[in-house]
Amino acid sequence: MALNILVVDDSSTMRRIIARTLGMSGLPIGDVHEALNGAEALEILAKKSVDLALLDLNMPIMGGLEALEQIRQNQSTRDLPVVVVSTEGSEPRIERVKELSAGFVRKPFAPENLVKAIVIAIGGRANDNA
């Protein structure tokens, strides 16, 4: 079964890099939705079937940490695997992110590190065929 993934980043360049990484990952990728900030991400999660979110932190309108807290408070999304992909370097903030998410990948990242974090986040679904 294909994985529907939500990519949340205000940088169009980073969204393209992530989309390319997903395309070359060998994982069964289905729909890739894009959001430019946390508020857009929450709107998409309310409407679409999403299996995994890749979430930046520093974004205008609503940042990733606030969005992540809302995802965890919402019954329909509280179990959604979320991998945070960010330049964040503050250790206390990274610890908070790790408490709420399934993984943290720091930018710049090697493609294999992002794929590895996704595989860990989705568990056994990585072995499913598209």
Next chain:
Amino acid sequence: MTTPDSTLAAVSARVLEELCFHWVDPDSSAHTGGIELACASVGFSGPWSGRMVVAIDKGLLSELAANLLGADETSEGDSTQALLELANVMCGNALPELDSVTSAFELSSPEIIDASSAQAAGSVVASAALDGGKIMIRLLRDPAS
């Protein structure tokens, strides 16, 4: 001896390598005369506030954008977006190393600025020139912070 300038140069070089597959030699004595530069700025706030300014030779920027996007050809818009993301990632990686890994900074969205603004005077925390002056990075502290 590690200085703020050498730390900024090392962080910037690492970001260029990992994000754009571009290996650079730090060159603090570089001259940029005659080079047409594209410039971006990222503001930040936290324990102190300021901005990072990144200026890149436009010809080199096109190459970096192609590497970053894994594309054979890129548009001017691609180059602009690549510069914005480069500035964002450089700033996010440099601040913890120049300040502290326990400090939390909020980065604003990067923006394109004029080359003349990139040369603006300010309280320079760190400065680095890479690749014979084709890439320049300055970290500036707001006077009031």
